[in-house]
Amino acid sequence: MLMPKIEPSEVYDKNLNFLLGSGASYGVLPTLALEINEEGEEPHSIETLATELELQQKTNLHTLLFMHYYKHCIEPAFLLSFNDETDEKSKSTARTNYKKFLQNLISVLNAKKQKKRCNLFTTNYDNCLTIVADELLQSGETDFIINDGGHGFHRRFLEARNFNQTVYRSGIFGRHQTELPQLNLIHLHGSVHWYRNDQKIEISYDTNLLHNRCLPQNLIPDLTSFSNTLLQEGATTEQLSEIDVSEQAAAQFWDLYGVLPIVNPTKWKFHETVFEEHYYQMLRLLSYELEKPDSVLITFGFSFADEHILNLVKRSLSNPTLQLYVCCFDNAEHIKMAELFKQNQNVTLIGTSENLNFSKFNEEIFSLQTSPSSSESGSETE
Numbered sequence: 001m002l003m004p005k006i007e008p009s010e011v012y013d014k015n016l017n018f019l020l021g022s023g024a025s026y027g028v029l030p031t032l033a034l035e036i037n038e039e040g041e042e043p044h045s046i047e048t049l050a051t052e053l054e055l056q057q058k059t060n061l062h063t064l065l066f067m068h069y070y071k072h073c074i075e076p077a078f079l080l081s082f083n084d085e086t087d088e089k090s091k092s093t094a095r096t097n098y099k100k101f102l103q104n105l106i107s108v109l110n111a112k113k114q115k116k117r118c119n120l121f122t123t124n125y126d127n128c129l130t131i132v133a134d135e136l137l138q139s140g141e142t143d144f145i146i147n148d149g150g151h152g153f154h155r156r157f158l159e160a161r162n163f164n165q166t167v168y169r170s171g172i173f174g175r176h177q178t179e180l181p182q183l184n185l186i187h188l189h190g191s192v193h194w195y196r197n198d199q200k201i202e203i204s205y206d207t208n209l210l211h212n213r214c215l216p217q218n219l220i221p222d223l224t225s226f227s228n229t230l231l232q233e234g235a236t237t238e239q240l241s242e243i244d245v246s247e248q249a250a251a252q253f254w255d256l257y258g259v260l261p262i263v264n265p266t267k268w269k270f271h272e273t274v275f276e277e278h279y280y281q282m283l284r285l286l287s288y289e290l291e292k293p294d295s296v297l298i299t300f301g302f303s304f305a306d307e308h309i310l311n312l313v314k315r316s317l318s319n320p321t322l323q324l325y326v327c328c329f330d331n332a333e334h335i336k337m338a339e340l341f342k343q344n345q346n347v348t349l350i351g352t353s354e355n356l357n358f359s360k361f362n363e364e365i366f367s368l369q370t371s372p373s374s375s376e377s378g379s380e381t382e
Helices: 046-055 059-079 089-110 128-139 160-164 207-211 224-230 247-257 273-291 307-316 331-340 358-365
Strands: 015-020 033-037 043-045 117-122 145-147 150-152 156-158 168-170 176-179 182-187 194-197 200-203 295-300 323-327 347-350
Touching: 015 089, 015 273, 033 046, 033 224, 043 046, 046 059, 059 207, 059 224, 059 247, 089 117, 089 128, 089 182, 089 358, 117 273, 128 145, 128 182, 160 273, 182 273, 194 273, 200 273, 273 295, 273 307, 331 347
Parallel strands: 015 117, 015 295, 117 182, 145 182, 295 323, 323 347
Antiparallel strands: 033 043, 150 156, 156 200, 168 176, 194 200
16 A cells, blocks of 8 residues: 655645644553454454443453553553663654654744644643653754643643744844744643643643552552453453452542543543543634644544544535545555545545554655745744
8 A cells, every 4th residue: 555645845834733643652652452352353442342341331340441551551651751771662763753753843834934833633641742842942953832722830721722822033123023833732632741620720740740640559459460361362351350359449449540631441531521621622623723724634643433533524524625634554544544534535545555653654754855945934024
């Protein structure tokens, strides 16, 4: 499968939007994929198995599955950091990929005369983008704004309206000004940096707060055998072993899990109303951006498993000036996406002759080998 690349020169002057899924952070955090299955069926994911166990009212197994999910998928996101000396190859590669992606994107935005803004919608709740963006800013090699929707000083609160801001840098005498490239970072499924504060969402990058959200060891039983079965190729749900979890421990766990600022993988909903309200605000923002004239949405590492997002995007495709580029990991995903969007003429499926990972995306799909003309760039005057 070999499909066309996305030429930055063809999209840089559009209303540019990206939608990044778990494929962008592959190798950094475990995915929701499992190997366990029903006899003769496709392997489960955490979402499908959680839903199945809930329907079957297997309360204990359902609790154990979410304990596994917390320990293997959520806590690593809390504890994530990049270290040049100790990083595994997969983490180092992911860090390089995010850095290259941001560098490419900022260069594209710099070529625009105005509205140097791009929306980065993501269903990931990790902090890869913020860590790498901070590294780029600290290096001084480029100048840009990353806007997480927060507002405040000692305490920062999240509001959707904050994504509409634009920052300009003026000369000493105010005779000219230049718009700084701005990346709006919009977490559709929540973020590890979010905290509930009354009826608001507070954003904090205090690493001590993240570490404090890890579950006490005495609350989680030894999940080794249970987790091994989930990840064992060919294992079936009948082989899942019951591990005794007291009612008190289960209640404590669900109390802690219930205030997480991330989407519940059973039905892709938030537990807390304040987070759910923001979720729908962000969906409306995505819809609003896709309804704008000459909009572009590029998806990478995203499977469209979230039905809210899928339906929203399909409705938005009625905008004749919207162009959707769907990056497909492999031929199987290409077939799936072709079926999903078979009625839409303004959808282009993107892929490579081999599996499309983030490195290939940066090198072959959205690279600066063919970049916007430098003559297009410039500053604005008052």
